[in-house]
Amino acid sequence: MSSIVLIPLLPFLAFLIAGLFGRWLKERAHWVAVPAVGLSWVLSIAAFLEVAGGAPIHVTLYRWIGSGSLNVNISLYVDQLTAVMLLLVTTVSTLVHLYTVGYLHGDKGYARFFAYIALFTFSMLMLVMADNFLQLYVFWEAVGLCSYLLIAHWYERKSACNAATKAFVVNRIGDFGFGLGILLAFVTFGSLDYQTAFSAAPGHVGQAINLLAWAGGDWSVDVITLIALLLFVGAVGKSAQLPLHTWLPDAMEGPTPISALIHAATMVTAGVFLVARLNPIFNLSPVAMDVVAWTGAVTAIFAATIALTQNDIKRVVAYSTVSQLGYMMMACGVGAYAAGIFHLLTHGAFKALLFLGCGSVIHALSGEQDLRRMGGLKSAMPITYWTFLAGAIALSGIPPFAGFFSKDEILWQAFSAGGAGVALWGIGLVTAFLTAFYSFRLVFSIFHGRSRVSKEAAHHLHESPAVITIPLMVLAFLSLTAGWVGIPAEGLNAISPFLAPVLAAHEAAAPAEDHAMEYVLMLVSVAAAAGGIALAYLFYVRSPGLPARVAASAAGLYRLSFNKWYVDELYDAIIVRPTVALARGLWRGVDVLIIDGAVNGVGRVTQAWGAALRVMQSGQLQHYALFMALGAVLMVGLYLLG
């Protein structure tokens, strides 16, 4: 058995130990979790090198269910795509584990936190290593569960509990579609195994399924498209795409390390990973591909506009995450899976960095998250400042930082797809401008200008300890360098060819060999980013009064953005309230009157039965014997009659 078994197993053992013996471990819990995840990181590198050097690794641990047509194995499958995901997950997880040691020092849920975060790491690793739909689904749910548990880490806070519930419920909507998609895939392809399903899929192109057959109606839809769209619904929920994005910003109620690990670098990218992993199915359905691309593009620009005006620094970064996930989806939708995964990787580095940087600031300011009460922290927190700056540059897409290469790859791929792709490119470009603006709004508001920090917070102001700054520096280094594996020039782009065996390019995304055009577009997008930064500089450094004036003159737009386009209110009005009203109606009307009536009725009937049975179950031996004899007579009688 190969050593890759240990990659998920070590975090799982850490979970068991920290979970079962947390009461005794207390403040020593990290001595279990950090080495386990660190070792798992080392093994991931080894696995990566092994895959890079040869064929995918496939280990079947055991058959969980084997019965007739339904066979489910628990397996570990590492191909090129999984290998890079393994690297991402274990790297960020290790750094976040380390960071947590400093960040949650003294928290009473310390051991519990490490137990859950180790469980999350295990589940995420199993998710990316799955070789069949059921294992994928199980761990898809497991990461959702961990996310729920960790958002509600400070469960005394009502807002944290609400956020956790919201995340769970919204994800359930996505998972419902996802589950249906898996069932339909099983029914259609006859197997839950990826490879079997992929090889069966082309045979079902053009096959239609009548959704109203049970009612005698006729509503035929293309079965491949339906499978792809249902699976995509799951991705929309997990990756916080429109219209199921609302849970992610609220999830910021969780401790910051969680935001960095789960809600930026890993779990939320599972949706993108899913689309990339299942690309042989998505490629067969142009309709589904368009839906993916446009969902991504609209989400990207939509979330970016919200990020412009938020005052909670973690929320700005959260909306930015939604926006960047939209970018990745858009890449997948135009068939540029490698570009999407490339952005997923670089984004994992710089977004984790930004979150951890926010955490460092929040930590230093004793829990302050509002950027109106920050400013001028540059001199007090130099390491946090410089690393945060690196993250912001990377996010804005300024070369030679990582975000530039991956984002530009996506924009170029969208543009070269032609037709509607140019529109997607336009949306992406505007988003890039907005992204640069809000990123530097954060940088300038937090670190530059006059200090607006409250007295008591200023008193405690300090640079964070080394366990916090070291992960920041490592991630800053990665934010600078991670993009260099994808430099868009002959012989320098390493990532696309590496992923090519898994992510066979969609014909729409066959790269047009027009480097001149590509470089022109590159200049345009850098210019957009630079423009955004310049505008942020004007607004927040040169003339700090300007934002308020602009907000006043465009009050309607400002309110729209500030109130997140009223999506939460909209959902509240059209879904939550009617649901609650319906529930109330059902409770008062149906439940109390009909169900309770029925239940009470059943209760009465049961009691009546009970009474009848009590007559039978009298304790009297003669009665028992009589009933047995009657039973025997009945049985023989049935035989003779039947």
Add this chain to the structure above:
Amino acid sequence: MNFSWIQLVAIAPEIVLTIGACALLLFDLVIPRDQKDKLGYFAVGILIVACYGSWKLANVEADVFFGMFTLDPYATYFKMLVYLAGALTILLSMTYLEIEKIHLGEYYGFVLLSTAGMMVMVSAGDLIMVYLGLELLSISLYTMAGFKRSESRSIEASAKYLILGSFSSAILLYGISILYGIAGTTNLKALGTFFAANPLDNPGLLVSMGFLVVGFGFKVAAVPFHMWTPDVYEGSPTPVTAFMSVAPKAASFAVFLRVFAEALGGLKPHWQPILVTVAVATMILGNVVAIVQTNIKRMLAYSSIAHAGYALIGIIVGGGLGTMSLMLYLMIYALMNLGAFGVVILLRKGGMRGEEISDFTGLAKKNPVAAVIMLIFMFSLAGIPPTAGFVAKFYLFMGAVEAGMVWLAVVGVLLSAVSAYYYLRVVMVMYMREPSGDFDLATSPATSLALVITTIAVLFLGLYPAPLIDATKAAILQIP
């Protein structure tokens, strides 16, 4: 097929158990009152020796003593099951008997004797041997049920069990004699050959089959022959209840399947509808009546009736998949039910009887380990993954689906959902209610060992059932 002394090797495990049981009765005279535990460990030792013997004979397939006794992997599988159940019961009994002040050596002797009876049953090659094993088992159980001599409930349980058991045995014997009258033999294989050659539609045959269903239905507690179960389960000492609810049930199912598949397999179209009716009635009655119980032993009694209904599906489906799923089910059921009764036994200490569901109130606050163990068993009995109970039910219902009886599987699944209500109610009172006082649990190394074994087995088989599934597949009853 002549008699030779060498054939005694085939029944060596049974001989060991019987001699061991007699030895226990003798040792009891010389062991001081406060050291009766030693007898328990001695009995476990005897079971291990017998188990080793069966292990050695595992690959032997032979009919010995003129076809009276059949040695095959199918029988060996069930022998392993009853050894396990017997040993776990003994481990669970010691402290309980001490507390109830009924720590007598013959108890262990009866456990061994009833085990020997069950082994004769599962290895029976002839209806006479079926009956012989059944009586050896039953008579031991009658005594064990009445072991709390000072308590009227226990004596009542014993008396009821004795009289109703004799009644059912008489009916069974009547069925056997009619069968003999028709076919001229009581040998199972010969009966099978006879009915394959003469698929006759004799009213007498139908009567005899009906009587066999009554006899076996009584033993497995199927409706409408279940009425003794709640009273006997409630009144018997709890470890005896635990034992009765798993081992005799498993052995009876084993012989039920062997008789109906091997001897009466050719008549399946005739008996299948009747068994379907019985199974559905059993599942419904067991699950519905369990809901209103407040005594956990009675609740588990109705639960065991319901489980008999599920297990009947295995016989109805028959063939490789049906047999295999039944064998898997009975093993897993034995583990989880013994475990659940084990926790009930833990609660019996001092003034606390621990037999009401309300006695579990707030257990999680005071003793989280015991509560979590009970939770695992309740989840498993309800069939919730990733516990073994899920795997067990999955294969049974899957078998029904593959046999084209989808509706039967649907009924089973729906009633499993009903069963979640009363199992989870135990979990609810343990976790969601505040305890009224402290719990003083009757823990001892022996009980802890039994609970650890069952808990780990239930979780392990839920996550990794392959070894047990392979074992059942290798031991499927071969019908010629």
